[in-house]
Amino acid sequence: MAQPAAAQITPSATIRIQNGIPSQDSVEINVGQMVEFHNQDNTPYEIPLSYLTGGSADNYPLAVLLPAGGKFGLVGVSVATCEYNVSGVSAAAEGPAAGPPYTIIVGSGETEGRS
Numbered sequence: 409m410a411q412p413a414a415a416q417i418t419p420s421a422t423i424r425i426q427n428g429i430p431s432q433d434s435v436e437i438n439v440g441q442m443v444e445f446h447n448q449d450n451t452p453y454e455i456p457l458s459y460l461t462g463g464s465a466d467n468y469p470l471a472v473l474l475p476a477g478g479k480f481g482l483v484g485v486s487v488a489t490c491e492y493n494v495s496g497v498s499a500a501a502e503g504p505a506a507g508p509p510y511t512i513i514v515g516s517g518e519t520e521g522r523s
Contacts, residue, residue, distance in 0.1 A: 419444035419481060423510075425453060425474065428494055430510050437484045438517035444481040447474045451496065458491045458509070473497070484514035 420441035424431040426448040437443050447453060456471040472480055474494075491509040 417442045417481070417483060422446060424448055425494055428453065428496070430494060432510070433508065434511040434513065436513045436515060438515050439484045439486060440517075442481045442483045443512055444479055445472075445474055446479045447477055450476045452476045452478075453494050454497055455492050455494060471495075482512070486514065487516050488514050490514070 417440075420437045421432075421435040421443045422445075423435060423443060424446045428449065428451070435443055445455065453474045454471040455474055472482075474480060490512045492512065493509055
């Protein structure tokens, strides 16, 4: 029996990658929201992800493949701060690219001081 399709989530933030560089150094989303990556280049990239809350900035256990001209989304599932880099697919064996890491901050969505 077919399963119903998952609900579509509209991106709360979009990061466009052009010439191998993200359009924003840092984005903030809340739990349940999505950040979407758009590759505007004709080159595929790997996006290594590092979980920083309680982790090491040197630990990049997973990388997402961002196809040339493609896109993908990440959904915030818990409050955390993550870093990522953009590296060419051929650099996979070498680890994350040099240069600044970029940040995704996932907040709870709660605002302090509400009455």
